[in-house]
Amino acid sequence: MGDIPIDHFFVMTLRRKITLRFSLVVFFAIFVGAIVYPHAVSFVPPLSRALEKLQINLGLDLQGGIHLQYAIDLSRVESDKKEDALAAVHAVVERRVNAFGVGEPLVQLAKSGTENFLIVELPGVKDMDAAKKVIKETPFLEFHEERPQEEVNKILAPFNDNAKKRAQDILARIRNGEDFEKIAREFSDDPGSAASGGDLDFAQRGMFVPEFDAVIFDAPLAIGAVYSDLVETQFGWHIIRKDEERWEGDKKEVRARHILIAKANAEGIPDVFYKPTELTGTYLKRSDVNFGSGGFQGGISEPQVLLQFDEKGAELFADITKRNLQKTVAIFVDNELVSAPVVQSEITNGEAVISGNFTLDEAKNLSQRLNEGALPAPITLVAQQSVEASLGQESLALGLRAGIIGLCVVMAYMIFYYRFLGLVAASALLIYAATMITLLKFSSLLPQMMSITLTLPGIAGLILSVGMAVDANVLIFERLKEEMRSGKSTPYAVEEAFRRAWPSIRDGNYSTILTSLILIFVGTSFVKGFALILVIGVTVSMFTAIVIVKNILRFALGMWSEKYKWLLMFGAPRTETEKESHA
Amino acid sequence: MMPILFKRSYTYIFSGTLIAASIIALSLWGLRLGIDFTGGTLMEVRFGDTPPSEQILNDVVTRGGGRSIVVQPSENNAVILRYVPMVDEDNEKIFTLLKELDENVQQLRVDFIGATISEQITSNALVAIALSVIGIALYIAWAFRKVSYPIPSWQYGLCAIIALAHDIIITVGAFAVLGKFFGIEIGVPFIAALITILGYSVNDTIVVYDRIRENILRARSVANFEEIVNISINETLARSINTSLTVIIVLIILSLFGGPGLFYFSVALLIGITFGTYSSIFIASAFLVTSHKLSHRR
Secondary structure, eight states, rough: OOOOOOOHHHHHHHHHHHHHHHHHHHHHHHHHHHOGGGGGGGGSSHHHHHHTTTTOBHHHHHHHHEEEEEEEEOSSGGGGGGGHHHHHHHHHHHHHHHTTTTTSSSSEEEETEEEEEEEEEETTSOHHHHHHHHHHHOBBBEEEEEEHHHHHHHHHHHHHHHHHHHHHHHHHHHHHHHHHHHHHHOOOOOOGGGGGTTTEEEEEESSSSSHHHIIIIIIOTTTTBOOOOOOOOOOEEEEEEEEEEETTEEEEEEEEEEEEEEEOOOOGGGHHHHEEEEGGGGEEHHHHHHEEEEGGGGGEEEEEEEEEHHHHHHHHHHHHHHHHHTSSSEEEEETTEEOOOOOOSSOOOOEEOOOSSHHHHHHHHHHHHHHHHBBSEEEEEEEEEEOOOOHHHHHHHHHHHHHHHHHHHHHHHEEEEEHHHHHHHHHHHHHHHHHHHHHHHHTTOOOTTTOOOHHHHHHHHHHHHHHHTTTHHHHHHHHHHHHHHTTHHHHHHHHHHHHHHHHHHHHHHHHHHHHHHHHHHHHOOOHHHHHHHHHHHHHHHIIIIIIIIHHHHHHHHOOOOHHHHHHHTOOOOOOOHHHHHHO | OTTTTHHHHHHHHHHHHHHHHHHHHHEEEEEEEEBHHEEEEEEEEEOOOOOOHHHHHHHHHHHHEEEEEEEEEEEEEEEEEEEEESSTTHHHHHHHHHHOOOOHHHHEEEEEOOOHHHHHHHHHHHHHHHHHHHHHHHHHHHHHOOOOOSSSSHHHHHHHHHHHHHHHHHHHHHHHHHHHHOOBOOHHHHHHHHHHHHHHHHHHHHHHHHHHHHHHHHHOOOOTHHHHHHHHHHHHHHHHHHHHHHHHHHHHHHHHHOGGHHHHHHHHHHHHHHHHHHHHHHHHHHHHHHHHHHHHHH
């Protein structure tokens, strides 16, 4: 008693260490198992209840819901105000979406290149049109002023060049003998005469614009002849034919036909006639409905929408009214011209009135929408995905089924091919799958932006990673076979196999991780959902396939493994003599 | 030991035929691009009863403002409508019109992708492909930085890249055929599948090449390069087959049981990874030997 041999002491501590590590593996397996399947610990009700609260964040494609992507048009916002405008868009839409009352809506800004987007995700929403309307109803309010004539002309020039060319083509066709009346019916932009083949009936001097009179009264144009050139007037380009002449007293009357190719008219196109100012809904403080005094003239009071700007807005408005005296200032709501009153005097109190022939309800509605928040920049829907809840559940159920079948088949294959080692690898694979689910469940505790959401492609990534997770074990076991052939004892060969297989395992996973990272950084949400899970899976599987398998094997491989080598795996070298014949 | 390399001409003929067929299919028919790249709407609806005829559905979508319409029947009385709407509101209008046909019609999903987004997706996809190709090329260069015997290291890299190109061309060719005869459209998932194939298939090739390097060092002579390569392939065969087989098994299961949402994605991965395994064993190393022979003849 008393003198324990030193090497025995070391063996004892090593054995204890191995047992300790193995217990840690078992403990870890129980831990992840309980998280995946809380029912298993139902004998401790508070614990199982707490664990049941941990749920995987499911993507919209699995739980149903809608994903909306809006482009934010910042082209009219000054460059130093862009950040503020984006924040305002986010805040306004978030407020409206929250008021809509869906589960856990997500509203976030995204940027791609120079374009800005607003992403809205509404899980579990059944009526997607209603949801879209809520966002679409967020008004975009802006004030426009008249565009100077030179700018208008510049904008319209290409259209008018085009019109003139068309007129020239038509003139050429008529000069080539085509029927004037027929062409007039088909092409003339003069609504009064087109139907009658361009006929203008008898007219006296002064009834038409001077350029027109000059041709039919003064130019040497024969009866029945078409004037050789286009005649340009304020309306457009005319092709003129003189049909008859008569004297009514001492006044000459001429009957002519014409084909009009009209000029573009800015007054009919508010976007051309007006240009935006800096004053938008951002500067709106409050909106009310009142009844305009002007409306009393007819004995009926007209409902109006009253706008009260904040300080900066009032300043801008004063400026706009000052430089547009006696001109119109247009009020646009959602890119539509609502009213364009003439400015009578400079307005410095920051109050404006929209009187756009509203009914009382329309006025109330607009005022309410403005009070809920007006957008500083217009947004347009550029992409949408919606999945009905039942379709989502169907996808989830199918994905789960495929996952479970895949897991079972891979485990069966490993056990079939690698026997005892395969059984260990299969246990590690189960622990791997449970670890992944545990990670997904825990990540739901993180803030929304950081948590991992499981999507349908994510399920594909998860299932694919099950097939890849055993790669490391295949590498180790094949290496082990070779180490055993060279005559090493089984436990020593195991250590060698792990050590030597490691570089291949590491290198093999590098390229998968590399391409997955590329997919995460440039991909769409589908691709990200897939690649993120794949990267996590590949990393976690390196841990389970190496650390867990190694610790189980160290614990479980005793002297029996020397005796029953065939039990270890398929194709394991059995005896020393067999080894000799190999070499 | 199997004489895998000695029948090189057969594998070259087999792969050459497949690649030629893929390139012909691609140039004749091209790929059928989905809304991810063209922009447009994909609406899946389920009717209460047998869906109306294709002609009627076509008319309805046209009246609602949709152009370039494709009607595709799906499971359980569901129909997938693909079209390009003028504005987003058309999607609503078309569904209202469908409701007039059958009031029990149910909207299962609507994917709408505007022109700006589809352009962005397309350019992102191209960037992702370019980055992956560059990334993989750099990775191969790094992995073979020390291997330069008996052929220069860039030739190892080149042979590995040829094997990868082989896998990708055949996968893309298969989808040109699927697009032509089954109306299968490719979207972002297809690109993701291609890039994943690149990342995964290169591993097997690298493992075989690693073994070749090891065996050359051990043999201290490359008198019979072909035999060394053949031994290396045989030594790594079980490993190559087993690692790929487990992945191929899960991909088969995923295509069979994973549901329609993942079907073509898993089929693309399946084709690519299957040919990737084949090419790592039969093409990538065979090319090394051919390349070695060619440089020695000179």
